[in-house]
Amino acid sequence: xxxWTPQVALIGRPNVGKSSLFNRLTDARSAIVEDMPGVTRxxxxxxxxxxxxxFEVVDTGGFEPKTDDEILQxxxxxxxxxxxxxxxxxxxxxxxxxxxxxDHEIFDKLRKLEKPFIVxxxxxxxxxxxxxxxxxxxxxxxxVFSISATHGLNVGDMLDVVVDRLREIGEGxxxxxxxxxxxxxxxxxxxxxEFDEEAEQDVDLSPVPRIAVFGxxxxxxxxxxxQILGEERLLALPIPGTTRDAIDVDxxxxxxxxxxxxxxxxxxxxxxxxxLEREMIHRSVDAVGRCHVALMLIDATKGVTDQDxxxxxxxxxxxxxxxxxxxxxxxxxxxxxxxxxxxADLRHKLKYLHYAPVLFCSALTGLRIHKIFETIDRLYANxxxxxxxxxxxRFFEEMLAYHPPPVHRGRPIKFYYITQAxxxxxTFVISANYPDAAHVTYQRFIINSLRDEFxxxxxxxxxxxxxx
Numbered sequence: 001x002x003x004w005t006p007q008v009a010l011i012g013r014p015n016v017g018k019s020s021l022f023n024r025l026t027d028a029r030s031a032i033v034e035d036m037p038g039v040t041r042x043x044x045x046x047x048x049x050x051x052x053x054x055f056e057v058v059d060t061g062g063f064e065p066k067t068d069d070e071i072l073q074x075x076x077x078x079x080x081x082x083x084x085x086x087x088x089x090x091x092x093x094x095x096x097x098x099x100x101x102x103d104h105e106i107f108d109k110l111r112k113l114e115k116p117f118i119v120x121x122x123x124x125x126x127x128x129x130x131x132x133x134x135x136x137x138x139x140x141x142x143x144v145f146s147i148s149a150t151h152g153l154n155v156g157d158m159l160d161v162v163v164d165r166l167r168e169i170g171e172g173x174x175x176x177x178x179x180x181x182x183x184x185x186x187x188x189x190x191x192x193x194e195f196d197e198e199a200e201q202d203v204d205l206s207p208v209p210r211i212a213v214f215g216x217x218x219x220x221x222x223x224x225x226x227q228i229l230g231e232e233r234l235l236a237l238p239i240p241g242t243t244r245d246a247i248d249v250d251x252x253x254x255x256x257x258x259x260x261x262x263x264x265x266x267x268x269x270x271x272x273x274x275x276l277e278r279e280m281i282h283r284s285v286d287a288v289g290r291c292h293v294a295l296m297l298i299d300a301t302k303g304v305t306d307q308d309x310x311x312x313x314x315x316x317x318x319x320x321x322x323x324x325x326x327x328x329x330x331x332x333x334x335x336x337x338x339x340x341x342x343x344a345d346l347r348h349k350l351k352y353l354h355y356a357p358v359l360f361c362s363a364l365t366g367l368r369i370h371k372i373f374e375t376i377d378r379l380y381a382n383x384x385x386x387x388x389x390x391x392x393x394r395f396f397e398e399m400l401a402y403h404p405p406p407v408h409r410g411r412p413i414k415f416y417y418i419t420q421a422x423x424x425x426x427t428f429v430i431s432a433n434y435p436d437a438a439h440v441t442y443q444r445f446i447i448n449s450l451r452d453e454f455x456x457x458x459x460x461x462x463x464x465x466x467x468x
Contacts, residue, residue, distance in 0.1 A: 006055040008048075009086035011079055011110070013102050014062025017122040021149035022046065022059035025159075033064045043078050044247060050159040055166060058082045063106055063109065083110070087370045088162065089117035093125045095132040095146065099139065107139045116165055118157055120145040127153075129159050141180055184410035209380045212261040214284055214292035216307055216317070219297040220327040224363035225260050228372075231354060242399050266311050270402050288314050292383055292424065293321045300328045300342070302359070304349045312350055319425040319460050321379040322356040325372065330362035341434060357458050379458045384423050387454050392418050392428075408437035426450075427462040447450040 002370060010018040016259040026046030063079040083089060089110060091104050110117050119141055121133040125148045133146040145158040153247045213221045229251060247262040263284035268330070294315035298308050315322045325348065343358050350356075357375050361368045373438055405413040416431040428450065447461045 007085045008055055008088045009058040009082040010090050010092055011063055012062060012092035016092045017149045018059055018092050022057055025057045041084055053163045058309045070095045086164055089115050091117050091119050092120050095121040099135045120147050122147055122149050124148055125151055139422055175452050181204055207261055208257045210291045211295060211376060212257045212287045213295045214263045214288055215297035215311060219299045220363040221297055222262055225262050227363050227366050227369055243318055261291060263287045285314060289318055291320060293379055296322055296324050298329050300326050300332050304346050309349055312353055316352055319462060321383045321459050322353055324356050324358045324377050326360045327363050329360040330365050330367055341347045355458060382456050382459045386423050389419050395453050405442060408434050413437050425460045426456055429466060431468045432465050435467045
């Protein structure tokens with residue numbers, strides 16, 4: 001039986017400090033923190049460990065019980081799903097603002113759901129401010145935790161109680177399992193292999209494709225991931241800028257594991273003025289840097305723009321495998337001629353991505369979504385392919401005999417041998433008498449020859465020269 005990992009959801013009004021607490025519990029800076037409401041919108045997942053118990057933490061957007069705002073309604077649905085999935089809830093409130101009517105409504109909702117939870121009053125940054133939490137006893141609860149997520153004040157005392165409650169829940173699950181089949185593995189046994197430090201390190205090193213979905217605002221990135229997952233995991237609204245953070249989403253299909261990274265839309269630099277959007281774009285660029293495969297989404301209704309070309313260059317320059325996904329194709333004329341004309345224009349404007357496959361899809365309807373997985377699997381295998389030195393040099397000799405290198409200042413350029421220095425992306429080093437003399441056109445010939453011979457289709461190839 002698999003080890004149970006409890007899940008703890010952080011719920012509360014906008015701007016009460018949920019992301020600050022999430023970052024403290026997960027010992028990371030993965031959630032954007034700004035002193036304004038509505039920064040967090042999608043569910044963010046991370047892991048924490050306290051008193052020997054490992055549990056999953058879920059950060060959520062602000063919970064507004066009653067609102068006509070479309071984004072706030074979507075954020076509330078995300079919070080509802082987080083509450084349903086969680087084993088335990090930390091209801092976070094703002095001690096400086098006091099107990100507001102929205103806090104009463106959230107508290108009543110949790111109590112009616114009979115979901116185990118505690119009330120934590122945040123932003124009480126010193127002991128003199130703890131009296132501000134007295135207002136929350138009006139909710140009719142016996143214990144209120146006064147904390148400061150930013151400074152860590154009393155967070156440990158709160159976690160002691162959370163972990164004790166989680167252990168009680170785990171014992172209840174164990175008892176139910178014993179009643180069913182008499183077999184239950186101890187979820188809290190540190191000797192269990194799933195909690196062994198070396199085993200966890202091996203998991204971290206195991207090859208799971210990381211796929212970043214990026215592009216301009218409102219290109220359909222979150223809608224695509226929701227379509228793949230088959231659920232409303234991410235906020236997906238026809239409003240540019242809905243996504244504000246880079247969200248990692250694990251997914252398993254046909255026994256294969258993937259990690260999709262949803263990113264905020266990247267606008268032209270001259271239109272970016274506030275600090276929050278700059279941080280959003282920085283995280284989107286960082287997501288491209290840590291992925292293996294980049295899905296570059298292009299809005300078919302708007303065509304290929306100069307900004308699309310600049311964004312796609314982020315992945316190309318970092319040596320990532322790129323799949324160009326033309327989204328919203330259900331809104332266009334779906335004919336072989338229309339497809340050919342669109343792709344011809346795309347290839348012209350994205351000449352440096354001549355190796356990248358192009359897919360015409362619809363994230364909304366699911367049109368050709370299955371082809372995305374087929375292409376990811378193929379490109380990821382190519383991305384990690386390694387060719388033996390012997391095989392490389394046999395081919396290299398034939399290639400040089402077919403098309404010898406040009407002359408440099410009246411002297412012939414000699415290439416002695418080639419070796420693959422690394423994978424992801426495939427990088428080859430050529431030993432030469434004049435390492436800086438090979439013209440870019442001949443380098444392109446070598447790269448294309450390697451791609452055709454060894455099946456590196458869809459993959460950028462890096463070529464380096466060194467003097468013998």
